[in-house]
Amino acid sequence: MISAGAQRARPFQFERDTFAFANELLWQYHFDPVTGAMTTFTTQPPPTYAHRCFVMARAARQFLYHARFEPGMPAAEDETCRLQVREVVSRSPRQPSPETEKVLIPGFDCLRSFSQERETLLKAECGGAWQSYALRSHWRMVCPVTRGQQQRMARQLVRAHQENPAPIVHIFRFPQLTINHGLVLYGLVETDAGVQFQAYDPNIPAHPVELTYQRTDRTFYFARTHYWAGGKLNVIEVYRGWIY
Numbered sequence: 638m639i640s641a642g643a644q645r646a647r648p649f650q651f652e653r654d655t656f657a658f659a660n661e662l663l664w665q666y667h668f669d670p671v672t673g674a675m676t677t678f679t680t681q682p683p684p685t686y687a688h689r690c691f692v693m694a695r696a697a698r699q700f701l702y703h704a705r706f707e708p709g710m711p712a713a714e715d716e717t718c719r720l721q722v723r724e725v726v727s728r729s730p731r732q733p734s735p736e737t738e739k740v741l742i743p744g745f746d747c748l749r750s751f752s753q754e755r756e757t758l759l760k761a762e763c764g765g766a767w768q769s770y771a772l773r774s775h776w777r778m779v780c781p782v783t784r785g786q787q788q789r790m791a792r793q794l795v796r797a798h799q800e801n802p803a804p805i806v807h808i809f810r811f812p813q814l815t816i817n818h819g820l821v822l823y824g825l826v827e828t829d830a831g832v833q834f835q836a837y838d839p840n841i842p843a844h845p846v847e848l849t850y851q852r853t854d855r856t857f858y859f860a861r862t863h864y865w866a867g868g869k870l871n872v873i874e875v876y877r878g879w880i881y
Contacts, residue, residue, distance in 0.1 A: 645801055649803040649823035651835075654749070655697060655837045656697065656839065658686070660687065662840065688770075689763075690769060696725075697803070706743075708744065708746035726763055805820070805874070806820050806822060806836075808870050815865070816865050821836060857870055857871065857872045
């Protein structure tokens with residue numbers, strides 16, 4: 638919960654606050670339409686920007702929290718731009734900056750257009766693949782996840798959306814590790830049946846995805862994608878407290 642007097646970020650907008658490029662996959666997945674069985678094969682040629690789903694999710698929120706875009710000004714040269722990006726991603730992913738202290742990024746109206754024009758620079762500066770593994774939240778993955786815990790997590794995510802936009806979640810199956818991934822949540826619809834969260838998936842920059850919580854079995858579900866067969870999984874909010 639944010640403290641009294643703390644800054645609140647503006648609402649996250651998919652068409653403005655997401656990267657235009659994708660977190661690439663080392664493996665390609667094929668799902669049999671009849672049996673649902675999955676087969677994999679290596680991506681050829683090998684990807685040059687992979688294992689950065691958590692890096693991209695964190696950076697998207699850091700740009701929302703700490704950057705101010707000014708399209709009416711001339712864009713900076715690459716070296717100046719590099720310093721601006723480093724400043725943004727060095728700041729906390731947990732608490733927004735005051736508007737007057739945000740990093741000015743001239744020449745662009747949003748992260749989406751910025752990442753279209755300066756893709757190589759952003760890929761180089763937002764963080765290495767190791768940062769997707771060295772997360773505080775990963776210790777929680779190996780512990781049992783109960784239905785009561787997931788029920789509380791659904792309530793926590795609804796509150797998080799109301800308190801400060803763009804909560805980041807770690808979605809996973811363990812010990813199967815058929816999915817181990819990060820999403821940015823930015824919208825929700827709550828019904829008697831559960832909660833439908835709209836999300837930005839760094840693997841899928843073209844459109845939003847949906848993460849669903851069902852009250853009947855107190856379980857989260859994520860639909861089939863090009864890298865996941867679809868179905869139930871566990872969810873933990875990250876970048877919220879000191880242990881996550």
